[in-house]
Amino acid sequence: MSRANFLRMIVVLLLLALVLQPEWFAPIFAPFTPPGAAVIYDRTSLLSLSLSHLGIVALASVAAIVVAVLLAILVTRPQGKAFLPLSRTIANMGQTFPPVAVLALAVPMLGFGAGPTLVALFLYGILPIFENTMTGLSTLPPATMEAARGIGLSRWQRLLQVELPLALPLILTGVRLSVVIAIGTATIGSTVAAHTLGEVIIAGLLTNNTSYVLQGGLIVGLFAVLIYDALTQLEASIRKRLGVA
Numbered sequence: 001m002s003r004a005n006f007l008r009m010i011v012v013l014l015l016l017a018l019v020l021q022p023e024w025f026a027p028i029f030a031p032f033t034p035p036g037a038a039v040i041y042d043r044t045s046l047l048s049l050s051l052s053h054l055g056i057v058a059l060a061s062v063a064a065i066v067v068a069v070l071l072a073i074l075v076t077r078p079q080g081k082a083f084l085p086l087s088r089t090i091a092n093m094g095q096t097f098p099p100v101a102v103l104a105l106a107v108p109m110l111g112f113g114a115g116p117t118l119v120a121l122f123l124y125g126i127l128p129i130f131e132n133t134m135t136g137l138s139t140l141p142p143a144t145m146e147a148a149r150g151i152g153l154s155r156w157q158r159l160l161q162v163e164l165p166l167a168l169p170l171i172l173t174g175v176r177l178s179v180v181i182a183i184g185t186a187t188i189g190s191t192v193a194a195h196t197l198g199e200v201i202i203a204g205l206l207t208n209n210t211s212y213v214l215q216g217g218l219i220v221g222l223f224a225v226l227i228y229d230a231l232t233q234l235e236a237s238i239r240k241r242l243g244v245a
Contacts, residue, residue, distance in 0.1 A: 008226075008229065011226060014222065015226065018219055019046050019219060020046075020047060022046055022215065023040050025040070025215075026039045032209075032211040033209060034209055037211075038209075040211075040215070041203065041204075041212050043203065044199065048195070049195060049197050049199060050197060050219060052194075052196060053187075053195075053197045053220075056114055056117055056118060056121065056186055060121035060125060061182055063118075063122045064121075064125035064129055065178075067126060068125075068129035068133060068174070069129065069171065071090065071130055072133035072137060073137065073159065075087050088130075090126070092127060093123055094124040102119060102123055103120050103188065112192050113193055114194045116194070117189030117192065117196070120188075120189070121182045121185060125179070128178045128181075129178050131174065132170045132171055133174060136166070136169070137164075137167050140166055145162070148162045165242070166242065168238055169238050172238065176232065176235065179227060179228075180224050183224045183227065187201055190202050200212050200213075200216030200219075201213050201216035201217060
């Protein structure tokens with residue numbers, strides 16, 4: 001087993017232990033716990049919070065991928081270039097407004113819960129995917145595109161069989177950045193009653209219990225590391241298959 005795979009296995013096992021058997025780590029977190037307070041967060045199952053956290057991130061990320069890729073396809077077509085300024089404005093909207101501001105604006109319309117968090121993560125996640133997809137579709141090898149036209153492929157066939165597959169590594173880079181940002185940003189959803197790992201961190205901050213903060217932050221960090229690594233490996237595999245440096 002390579003060193004990289006060994007480290008991945010250690011991180012996976014550590015994450016599973018933290019989520020499924022957090023009491024095993026009580027001696028480690030005990031020094032960070034105020035006198036008389038609980039060492040391990042037990043108001044809600046850490047597994048339940050983790051699954052809900054990842055579910056919210058997954059839903060927001062899928063929506064961001066669909067919208068960002070469609071916008072990038074539109075503005076890289078000859079008939080859609082006029083929409084580039086509008087598309088950039090839409091893609092930049094989430095980066096212009098901090099997620100906390102989006103939550104504050106969304107709560108009156110959607111109420112408390114996962115809804116405002118989904119909106120914030122969706123808006124915040126569009127830009128990296130949009131920019132990378134647009135770059136990937138705009139920098140395709142001219143010889144490859146000319147060959148695709150030469151064999152009689154239609155516009156849709158060129159898009160689905162040539163352009164998107166060749167642009168996929170760059171698209172995945174944008175997806176990787178967007179998803180990792182969403183994993184960390186989703187923690188603030190607990191401020192509007194979304195069921196995320198931010199609940200553990202906020203409980204620790206409110207009660208001055210550093211052990212809670214460490215538990216929530218460590219689990220979120222390990223999820224981010226593992227998902228980032230998995231998407232990096234997927235991207236490298238696709239690049240190798242396509243022969244792209």
